[in-house]
Amino acid sequence: PLAQLNDPSLLKTDALINGQWVAGTQRFAVTDPATGAHLADVANLGPAEAEQAIAAANAAWPAWKAKTAKERSTILRKWYDLLMANQDDLGRIMTAEQGKPLPEAKGEVAYGASFVEWFAEEAKRINGETLPQFDNNRRLLVLRQPIGVCAAITPWNFPLAMITRKVAPALAAGCPVIIKPAELTPLTALAAAELAIRAGIPAGVLNMVTADSDNSIAVGKVLCASDVVRHISFTGSTEVGRILMAQSAPTVKKMSLELGGNAPFIVFEDADIDSAVEGAFASKYRNAGQTCVCSNRIYVQEAVYEEFATKFAAKVKTAAKVGNGFAEGVNQGPLIEPAALDKVERHVKDAIAKGGRVLVGGKRLDGQFFEPTVIADATADMVCAKEETFGPFAPIFKFKTEQEAVDAANNTEFGLASYFYSRDVGRIFRVSEALEYGMVGINVGILATEHVPFGGVKQSGLGREGSSHGIEDYVELKYLCMGDI
Numbered sequence: 001p002l003a004q005l006n007d008p009s010l011l012k013t014d015a016l017i018n019g020q021w022v023a024g025t026q027r028f029a030v031t032d033p034a035t036g037a038h039l040a041d042v043a044n045l046g047p048a049e050a051e052q053a054i055a056a057a058n059a060a061w062p063a064w065k066a067k068t069a070k071e072r073s074t075i076l077r078k079w080y081d082l083l084m085a086n087q088d089d090l091g092r093i094m095t096a097e098q099g100k101p102l103p104e105a106k107g108e109v110a111y112g113a114s115f116v117e118w119f120a121e122e123a124k125r126i127n128g129e130t131l132p133q134f135d136n137n138r139r140l141l142v143l144r145q146p147i148g149v150c151a152a153i154t155p156w157n158f159p160l161a162m163i164t165r166k167v168a169p170a171l172a173a174g175c176p177v178i179i180k181p182a183e184l185t186p187l188t189a190l191a192a193a194e195l196a197i198r199a200g201i202p203a204g205v206l207n208m209v210t211a212d213s214d215n216s217i218a219v220g221k222v223l224c225a226s227d228v229v230r231h232i233s234f235t236g237s238t239e240v241g242r243i244l245m246a247q248s249a250p251t252v253k254k255m256s257l258e259l260g261g262n263a264p265f266i267v268f269e270d271a272d273i274d275s276a277v278e279g280a281f282a283s284k285y286r287n288a289g290q291t292c293v294c295s296n297r298i299y300v301q302e303a304v305y306e307e308f309a310t311k312f313a314a315k316v317k318t319a320a321k322v323g324n325g326f327a328e329g330v331n332q333g334p335l336i337e338p339a340a341l342d343k344v345e346r347h348v349k350d351a352i353a354k355g356g357r358v359l360v361g362g363k364r365l366d367g368q369f370f371e372p373t374v375i376a377d378a379t380a381d382m383v384c385a386k387e388e389t390f391g392p393f394a395p396i397f398k399f400k401t402e403q404e405a406v407d408a409a410n411n412t413e414f415g416l417a418s419y420f421y422s423r424d425v426g427r428i429f430r431v432s433e434a435l436e437y438g439m440v441g442i443n444v445g446i447l448a449t450e451h452v453p454f455g456g457v458k459q460s461g462l463g464r465e466g467s468s469h470g471i472e473d474y475v476e477l478k479y480l481c482m483g484d485i
């Protein structure tokens with residue numbers, strides 16, 4: 001699939017440090033999850049190169065922060081234009097290494113690029129403040145200054161968007177960055193880095209350290225231990241987020257964490273059931289269930305339980321098309337790796353063993369694919385009620401009262417996305433306010449976009465990405481108290 005790129009020079013396999021492509025002494029293989037085919041061997045860098053990237057970023061910082069907001073904005077805007085001009089190629093690279101269907105991959109390119117566009121605009125709105133003086137001989141000001149060298153560690157499920165959502169606000173604020181992209185999807189990341197160079201982002205301002213899974217741990221340690229790195233942004237598992245927090249404690253780093261979810265999707269008896277079926281399908285089966293905001297637990301009120309379950313199962317049976325993401329009409333690609341299949345299978349088998357009723361699917365397919373699966377009569381003792389499945393399995397639970405649904409939804413250490421369907425305005429406010437989640441979708445199954453604050457509460461993370469708030473983690477407030485006026 002990569003032989004058909006319009007611009008083959010986007011296919012980079014070396015890392016980027018200080019504006020130079022770095023081959024390193026070792027390589028690691030990147031494979032196509034749909035076919036197992038070998039795609040490329042990418043530079044496998046370690047702690048020494050991570051130190052070089054930190055030094056390069058630190059050296060590039062003064063000139064980057066000295067640029068005017070408008071100058072930074074113009075460069076970011078150019079990067080956005082180049083990402084969009086190369087949407088087809090970036091989409092192809094993404095489908096090849098990540099597996100998501102090509103239309104979905106191109107959609108992610110547009111979504112990922114939108115953060116660059118948004119923060120190009122926001123760069124010009126990093127305003128300071130003047131405060132009322134407490135003494136007429138004084139004047140009080142607040143500056144908002146770039147925090148310094150930032151590091152971003154990103155996951156494989158959104159190979160572009162999880163990078164731009166962190167890097168664009170950092171660059172807009174005047175901070176240089178070091179990116180450690182996911183080892184399963186480095187090619188999309190490197191293509192985006194190539195376009196960043198073409199856009200005029202200066203050497204050392206955007207560095208990309210590629211590494212395999214072992215070296216990622218080592219590079220992560222260096223980034224956390226460095227007292228030059230002032231901020232770490234991470235999207236990935238809660239487990240790794242905890243490790244990074246602990247490793248960053250000695251240098252008291254600011255952190256933005258977007259960790260696991262366990263999204264509830266509640267259908268009340270007053271809901272528009274057909275709309276809820278559409279929303280549940282969109283939310284559950286996007287990227288074959290491999291997003292942190294995918295519905296993990298579907299709760300349906302008893303009066304509409306059978307109707308919803310029957311219609312949802314029918315929808316999944318007819319609408320879900322499994323296959324290679326490059327094939328026409330496919331909307332369910334492969335799972336990212338064998339361990340992901342094992343997890344889905346473990347959750348499905350556990351649900352069946354505990355009395356779950358299989359309405360659709362239930363089994364592995366050849367290769368790295370799993371049947372889109374719907375299981376009714378799910379119960380709170382099942383593993384899928386507690387753990388994030390991160391795959392194409394929808395368990396449907398039954399509830400009686402609103403309070404019972406809210407309690408079940410909140411009964412998790414996670415708090416990222418939640419969804420519910422209701423037409424009752426009182427219930428919409430009550431439930432929205434009661435859900436302990438950073439995001440609530442009401443009568444919708446998809447809610448992310450660049451100008452809204454994306455993020456979680458509880459153990460789903462810290463901070464918000466996107467929106468005007470997305471820049472806050474990358475600036476420090478400085479209070480100026482001037483006397484003798």
Ligand code: ADP
Pocket residue numbers: 153154155156157180181182183212213216217218219220221235236237238240241243
């Ligand atoms: P996922 O469950 O999405 O695979 P992970 O949390 O395992 O998420 O990985 C997300 C990112 O974190 C990847 O870039 C991976 O290389 C990196 N990573 C995993 N473990 C560590 C670690 N101990 N230190 C630093 N980075 C890590």
